[in-house]
Amino acid sequence: MNDGVRLTAMLISLDAASTSFIKGLPVQWDVVERELDLEKLMEETLDPGPAVIFVGQGGDNDLNSSVLQEVAQLLRSTYPASAIYYVTATRKSLDHKAMVKNGFSDAFLLPTDANILRKRIEADLTQASKGRIVFYKAVNVVDVVPGTVLGFDVYLHLPSNNKHIRLAKADKPLDEKWSEKLKIHKVTSVYVTTDQMKNFYEFTAQQLRRINNGDGLSETEKQEKRERAIRSLLSDLYSEPALDDSFDKGRDLLNDCQQIIKSYVCGDGTGKNSWYEKMLAISNDPAAPYDHAANVATFSALLSIGLGVGNPEELAMAGLLHDIGLADLPPELQTKPVDQLTPDELEKYKKHPDLTLNIVKQRKLILPDTVLEIIGQHHERYDGGGFPKGVAGPRLKHTSQLVALADELSYAMRPTPDQKPRSPAEVINAILDKQNANPGVAKYDPALLSRVAKLFNKPSTETETEVSA
Known part of the structure; x- marks a missing residue:
């Protein structure tokens, strides 16, 4: 505006x-x-x-x-x-x-x-412009309390026409009926104009003081803090290594990565009874910077917890780093949809798992073998039609398949002009239906995918026995 x-x-x-x-x-x-x-x-x-x-x-x-x-x-x-x-x-x-x-x-x-x-x-x-030019900023819907005078206008984004409609005025409480509709339609983000963000932060701070919240951060602020931490880590990885870079620098980068995993993915006591609720709460704002890496890390860890496959922290680390090699592709390839790439462009794109491993090596980042294997395999397919090496069948590890599934979940849950937000269960069921319709072309191990689908369709009661990675 x-x-x-x-x-x-x-x-x-x-x-x-x-x-x-x-x-x-x-x-x-x-x-x-x-x-x-x-x-x-x-x-x-x-x-x-x-x-x-x-x-x-x-x-x-x-x-x-x-x-x-x-x-x-x-x-x-x-x-x-x-x-x-x-x-x-x-x-x-x-x-x-x-x-x-x-x-x-x-x-x-x-x-x-x-x-x-x-x-x-x-x-x-x-x-x-002293508030004369304003834009819309996404905030977590959890921070907007229904039935309360907020002190800032709240908007809903409509992807179909890229418009924003006002849900509540600053001096009026958000209607609880609207709040219920947002939950039903799986909306995790609403919008506040940039000139009113100060009021938003003041409101959330007041709410946190009222309920004596321990960490004193709203969900929006937690996401912003996570974003800053991930960006700082990846910026260090993207920086050209100095000639005198030592393994101490690599250890520092690994410690930063582990701290992010501990603080923002696996460090809150998540267990088998809460993993699905956490997955539902993850932001699906398509414009949220670094959300994809963070979401793949979180989904990977939660799938690991839910199925008992692999080490959740290792899967989270692989999810966080899996696509950093894309930064070494030409800029125009990084933003072009894969299905629109020319044959030559597609061959370049298929190199990005190896480019990721090259960056890890250049920065002397000593990762567990499992993490390196997952990064190398996250675009492989059970039927052998993946890349970069065409690994197929039992040679393709379940840990790699779960990170690949987390990658697909992160993209498929996002709202687009042609698609409303979808829940994890809806996405998993759609993947299962597609694979069952053409079993000869299988992206995922059918047995593993079936167990994931059962897990999603019974999120609160299903306890899975351990699956070998």
């Missing part, structure tokens, strides 16, 4: 993919482009200053950290109120921590960080 105000974005030496992304955003702003020339940048001062400045290494630039530090410091002194972001579509030119240390507000790898960057830009524009 725009109240007629126009702001400016400055693009400095961005690569083609980053330029295309910034210019393609549905934002009404004036875009000015500049080359990375320190003397010319020193001579020019835009008035008013840009709301956001994007710096990259497009063209023939190959800038070291000292030059980038000069650029960031110059821009910071010239435009103290502007957000200054380093943006690149090339993993080898990214060192997130160094960029922030050198003076950038943040650093982004596209398209991996596309949704995070978009959300950050929206918050920046709301702040720069």
Whole structure:
């Protein structure tokens, strides 16, 4: 929503993919482009200053950290109120921590960080326009208490036409009937405008104080904290390894990964009687950054717990890291639907499990053999038609199959313009029906898939005996 105000974005030496992304955003702003020339940048001062400045290494630039530090410091002194972001579509030119240390507000790898960057830009524009430009931000529906005056407007997103309808005004309580409808339709996210997010956080803090909640964080804030932790880990993995990287650095990365698994996936005492409820509560917001990696990790651990297959923490770790190799594919391949890839593009795409393992090796990340095996097999099929090695039948481990199933669940539960949100049970039953209709083309071990379906159809009472991994 725009109240007629126009702001400016400055693009400095961005690569083609980053330029295309910034210019393609549905934002009404004036875009000015500049080359990375320190003397010319020193001579020019835009008035008013840009709301956001994007710096990259497009063209023939190959800038070291000292030059980038000069650029960031110059821009910071010239435009103290502007957000200054380093943006690149090339993993080898990214060192997130160094960029922030050198003076950038943040650093982004596209398209991996596309949704995070978009959300950050929206918050920046709301702040720069003093609330005259606003956007919609997803929040967890659990944090919106029905029958209570909220202090902020609440909206529902309609994927079919990409519109938002208001469910409750700031000075009116959310109708409990609407709350029940959201549950029935498996809606896990509602929306608040960016100018009212301060009111949202104040409301949730008040509610938590009222019920004496121990950790003092709303579900939305927990998701945001999880997102920051996962992004920090993956940014470290994406950074080009230094020549003097040691195995100590690899151990630090492994410790970070294990801490994320413990804190956000397996560390809350989840047991066989609660795994399904937790799965139902997972956000299905299609735009939530890093949600896919987090959801695959969580689904993998919960399937492991529900079936007694493998080590939940190892499956969660494989789920968290399974697709990081996609960052080494050309940017246009990373966002293109698999069924639309050309034969040559598909061959490149099929290399991403091995690319993931290469990143793990480069960063000296010592993972359990089970995790490495799962990462390598998560696109294999029981009928042998998968990739990268065509592993089939009993050679394809149940642990790998569960992470593959978690991967499919994460995508299939998301609402799209053509599909309403679906529950885990609905997705699993659809997968089972499809495979039973053509048993000669089996993605999953039929016996394992049948047991998963039974588990989902009796979530509160079914106790599965252990299945060998």
